Amino acid sequence: MSSSLNPSIDRARQAERIAQAEVHVFRADQHAEICHELVDGHQAVLKAYGIKSLTTFNRDWIGNPKVIVIAAVGLGAGVDGRTGRLLGGARMHGAHTVDELPLLKAIGGQDSGLREHMEPYVEEGAFELGGMWNSIEMAGMGVEATFMIQAAMAALTICGGRHLFALTSPVT
Template structure:
C-alpha cells in the first residue's frame, strides 16, 4: 500500500515480456482488475497473447520489493507474432491503419498500450504519465522511430505532452468508439521518437536524460496532485538485436 503520509517510493522497470513470465502475469492480473472495476470486459490490448510475443516490452510500476504492482504500460513493436493492438481494435472500422503501420514499420514502429494504474495510486501519475514517459524512453533501445497509441480521453493529454499528435487520417478525425459504444478512444502518433519534436521542452529534456541514464533513482513530482514520488528507474533492456524491429514485414516475406 502506498502511504501518503511519507514520500511514496516505486520502481519503474522495463523488460521483454517473454523474459519475465511471472511479472507479465502480475501485470495481466492488475490490468484485468482495473478494467473490471470500470465495467470493461473486452479490450484487445488486454488479450493475454502478448505475454508470448517476443516483440512486446512491459513497463511495470511496482513496490521496491516487487511484491505489489501499481500499474504500467506496454510497448509492442510491429513485426512480432501479432498485429499491433491498434490494428486489431480499429482495423475493421477503418482499414487505413494497416497501410499506415506497414509504411512506418520500414523505419521501425510500435505502439504504447495497456496503460493502467491501481486505485491506490490514482492521482500520482505513476501508472499513467510516468509509464507513458518510460515508453517513449525505451523506443531508442528498440530502434523504433514512431509510436502509436489509442488513448482514453483522460490520457490524450499525457500522450501529447511527450510529443504525440492526433492521427486525424483514421477514424472520425482520429476517434473511434472503443472498447464500448459509449467510450471514445483517440488514435495518436509520436512521429519521431529521436527528436521528440512536438514534446514539451521539459519532457524532451527528461526523456533524453533518462535515455542517458537508464538505471537511476530520482524524485519525480506527480503532474496532477503535485506529490513528490521517489522513483527507482530500471529501463535497461538487454539482448536487443541491432535493427531487430526495422522493416519487419520484408523480413517476414523473405523468410
C-alpha cells in the same frame, strides 16, 4: 456515503501510501509472473470502469520477445506484507509488419485507411503502447498514467524504435 463528489478521490485518500517505486523494463519472454500480474491489474482497473471485454484483451503476448514490458514496482512492504508490489504498467508491441500490431487487429476493419497510414511508420520501426494502467496507490503518489507513456518513450529509443502508437479511451 462518499465525502467528495468524485469516488476516485476518496479511494486515493484511503489508498496505502507508497514512498518509492522503480520502473522495470524487460522483454515479455522474461518474468512471466510479472506479465500475468500486469494483465490481472489491467483487468481490475477496466472492471472498475465498467469495461468487461475488449477485442484484444488476452495473454497471447506473454512470452513474445518482440513485446517490451514496463512495470512500476513499489519498494518496501505494503499493508499486506508483500514486497515488490506491482503498481502499474504497460507493454509495447514491436512489429515488422502492420498486421502484427494489436491496434490494427482491433479496429483495422473500422478504418480502411489505417493500414496505409501506419505502414511507413512500421517500416521505420514502430511499437504500439497498450495495456497501460496504474493503481490507486500510484495515483496517490501523484504519479499519473502519463508517467507510463514517458517510460515507454524512453524505452522506445533503447529498443531501436522511432514511432509509438497508442489508442486510449477518454474514460480510462
